Amino acid sequence: EVQLVESGGGLVQPGGSLRLSCAASGFSFSTSSMNWVRQAPGKGLEWLSYITSTSTTLYYADSVKGRFTVSRDNAKNSLSLQMNDLRDEDTAVYYCARGLEWSDGFFDLWGQGTLVTVSS
Amino acid sequence: EIVLTQSPATLSLSPGERATLSCRASQSVSSYVAWYQQKPGQAPRLLIYEATYRATGIPGRFSGSGSGTDFTLTISSLEPEDFAVYYCQQRFKRQTFGQGTKLEIK
Numbered sequence: 001e002v003q004l005v006e007s008g009g010g011l012v013q014p015g016g017s018l019r020l021s022c023a024a025s026g027f028s029f030s031t032s033s034m035n036w037v038r039q040a041p042g043k044g045l046e047w048l049s050y051i052t053s054t055s056t057t058l059y060y061a062d063s064v065k066g067r068f069t070v071s072r073d074n075a076k077n078s079l080s081l082q083m084n085d086l087r088d089e090d091t092a093v094y095y096c097a098r099g100l101e102w103s104d105g106f107f108d109l110w111g112q113g114t115l116v117t118v119s120s
Numbered sequence: 121e122i123v124l125t126q127s128p129a130t131l132s133l134s135p136g137e138r139a140t141l142s143c144r145a146s147q148s149v150s151s152y153v154a155w156y157q158q159k160p161g162q163a164p165r166l167l168i169y170e171a172t173y174r175a176t177g178i179p180g181r182f183s184g185s186g187s188g189t190d191f192t193l194t195i196s197s198l199e200p201e202d203f204a205v206y207y208c209q210q211r212f213k214r215q216t217f218g219q220g221t222k223l224e225i226k
Contacts, residue, residue, distance in 0.1 A: 035215075045156075045164065045207055047215040059214065062121075095163055103169050105211030106154040108176075110163035 002026035002109065004096050009114030016086050016118075022079040022096030022111055030074040033099035035107060036081050038092035038116075046092075049081065050099070064090075086118045122146055124208050124218035132226040139195040141221045143208035148188045152212040155184055155193045158220075159204045167206075168193060200225075 008020040022034070036048040049070040050059040058070055069082040079096050093115050097107035123146040133139055143153065151171040156164035166175040168184035171191055181196040195202055203225050208218040 044219045045158075045209075045217040047209075047217065050215075061214070100166070100169060100175075103173075103211075105152070105215055106166060106169045106209065107156075107164070108166045108169075110165070112163055 004098065004109060004111035006094060006096055006111040006114040009094065009116045011117045011119065012086055013120050014087060014118055017082070017084045018086065018116060020081040020083065020094055020096075020114060020116070022081075024077045024079065024098075027098075027109070029077040032101070033104050034070075034072060034079045035097045035099060036068075036070060036079075037095045037097050037107065037110075038090075039095070039113070040089070040092040043092075048094075050105075051079070083116070086116075088118050090116060091118045092116060122149060122210055122213050122216050124210060124216055126206075126208055126218035126221045128221060129219075130222045130224060132224050133198055134226045135198050135200055137198050139193075139198055139202070139223060141193040141206055141223070143186075143191040143193070143218050145189045145191075145210060145212075149210040149212035151187045152210055153184075153186065153191045154209045154211070155182075156207045156209065157202075157204045158207065164207065195223075198223075 005023045051070045067085045072079045093113040095113045096111045098109040100106040100108040125144045127142045153171045155168040158164040183194045205220045
């Protein structure tokens with residue numbers, strides 16, 4: 001089955017760190033660009049980060065630049081998001097999403113999301 | 121940052137009616153706009169990319185149009201499963217999303 005499964009969410013205090021993972025299966029992960037997108041409770045979607053298939057190019061939204069780091073392990077079909085210096089406003093459901101092969105920058109496969117709650 | 125403004129915020133229609141959702145960009149994004157559908161508790165689903173192309177498996181009642189700064193998603197005849205929140209997204213310069221249009225049953 002073609003799918004993405006996120007894990008690693010939970011409750012963390014402000015200033016803390018968390019590492020999210022995304023396990024891919026059923027498709028050629030090693031040739032796919034990947035992204036992280038989040039959604040605060042009751043709010044819209046916010047793109048966070050992009051990584052090319054070979055990790056040669058990384059992009060971040062200004063809201064997380066310098067605090068979040070995206071990485072991938074193609075041998076393990078895995079995508080990660082290291083989140084440091086977490087703030088209340090980082091509370092959201094975090095999705096990993098695959099870039100559309102023929103129009104990179106659009107997202108054609110999404111995970112179910114993992115909830116991150118930043119609170120003291 | 122390119123801002124996408126969707127209208128209306130909420131659209132109340134009945135099954136069988138035609139739905140027209142709008143998305144306006146703060147600057148030209150060429151045709152680099154996508155539309156997503158999101159139902160409660162679910163991840164978004166790609167419907168339309170590059171303004172007019174239906175994604176794999178998307179029914180023909182969904183269509184997209186527009187270029188430059190003004191884009192439209194049309195659902196020709198609403199099915200019960202179409203009532204959801206719809207987002208537009210641009211990839212012309214980084215990626216940003218609109219704030220969403222909630223399509224609700226009248």
